[in-house]
Amino acid sequence: MTLTIEAPAKINLHLQVGKLRSDGYHDLLSLMHLVDLSDRVSLRMEGKGGTVELEGNFDCRKEDNLLYKAASAYLQERQKRVPNASPAPGLTISCLKRIPAGGGLGGGSSDAAALLKLLDRFFGAFPQKGVLDEIALSLGSDVPFFLHTGAEIAQGRGEVLEPVEPLPAYPLVLVFPKWRISTPDAYASVDRLRREKADRPRSLSLEQLRESYSRPVAQWPFFNDFTSPVLLQFPESRNLLLGLQNQGALFSQMSGSGSTFFGLFDGEKTALRAFERLKSMGYRCHLGKMLARPYDPVYNGR
Numbered sequence: 641m642t643l644t645i646e647a648p649a650k651i652n653l654h655l656q657v658g659k660l661r662s663d664g665y666h667d668l669l670s671l672m673h674l675v676d677l678s679d680r681v682s683l684r685m686e687g688k689g690g691t692v693e694l695e696g697n698f699d700c701r702k703e704d705n706l707l708y709k710a711a712s713a714y715l716q717e718r719q720k721r722v723p724n725a726s727p728a729p730g731l732t733i734s735c736l737k738r739i740p741a742g743g744g745l746g747g748g749s750s751d752a753a754a755l756l757k758l759l760d761r762f763f764g765a766f767p768q769k770g771v772l773d774e775i776a777l778s779l780g781s782d783v784p785f786f787l788h789t790g791a792e793i794a795q796g797r798g799e800v801l802e803p804v805e806p807l808p809a810y811p812l813v814l815v816f817p818k819w820r821i822s823t824p825d826a827y828a829s830v831d832r833l834r835r836e837k838a839d840r841p842r843s844l845s846l847e848q849l850r851e852s853y854s855r856p857v858a859q860w861p862f863f864n865d866f867t868s869p870v871l872l873q874f875p876e877s878r879n880l881l882l883g884l885q886n887q888g889a890l891f892s893q894m895s896g897s898g899s900t901f902f903g904l905f906d907g908e909k910t911a912l913r914a915f916e917r918l919k920s921m922g923y924r925c926h927l928g929k930m931l932a933r934p935y936d937p938v939y940n941g942r
């Protein structure tokens with residue numbers, strides 16, 4: 641028997657980086673929204689009881705893979721929290737990757753959250769509330785988001801979540817430049833620019849964020865605090881942003897700490913034109929739409 645689920649990417653419509661905290665994380669105010677580009681995560685009950693195997697080509701050691709970490713953390717919690725839990729069967733996990741890694745789209749986090757949903761479906765919910773969220777946060781700051789609805793305001797280090805009404809299925813273009821930036825480095829660059837006073841922090845209050853989201857997309861005052869350091873380090877990304885704007889994007893921005901840029905469009909024709917134009921500039925792109933809800937697990941009985 642195999643359980644399968646689509647693990648969608650997210651984009652940050654707004655991403656405001658606050659102060660560095662004593663635990664090494666930054667406080668955030670962010671608005672995340674699912675999009676229709678997704679990985680596919682599958683779980684099979686196979687192999688020696690209690691073992692976790694990964695199937696496919698991964699570019700890191702098994703133990704460093706977030707899917708492996710998610711399964712191990714889940715099994716550990718189950719052992720601890722479920723009285724008289726039956727011994728776990730062997731788990732074999734595979735993942736069809738479509739979301740570029742390290743692109744600010746939360747691909748790895750979404751895969752991990754998707755696997756937690758599959759495990760929850762297979763083993764049944766924990767008797768205690770909030771365990772899945774705890775496991776998710778132990779795996780990464782934006783993993784909890786992917787357990788929830790399609791659009792959420794995130795605060796804290798990313799785990800304090802408030803659902804907001806998802807957008808209609810706006811046509812969307814994602815553009816994937818080749819360069820990559822590690823998340824900790826991106827945060828360090830924001831801090832460094834601020835120390836050098838080259839970038840004064842702007843800010844929206846939570847109330848302003850909520851209110852602005854209800855305005856027409858073209859009037860959003862949203863920004864991403866990672867954009868300035870990225871434009872400094874990779875000046876060609878300015879062309880990319882301009883490309884999206886010149887092609888009529890209602891709103892365009894970088895997602896997460898980069899490197900993916902996105903544009904929202906008012907119609908499929910305009911989005912297709914922008915997609916073709918950016919492809920002709922040599923960029924890998926995705927033409928799709930905003931996604932209102934996460935996907936449900938599917939059994940494909942085998």
Ligand code: C5P
Nearest residue numbers: 664665666668780781797798823824827
């Ligand atoms: O939680 P996650 O594993 O995604 O975080 C990776 C790194 O990104 C952290 O070690 C930290 O350096 C940085 N980070 C941060 N503030 C956040 C989230 C992440 O400084 N809210």
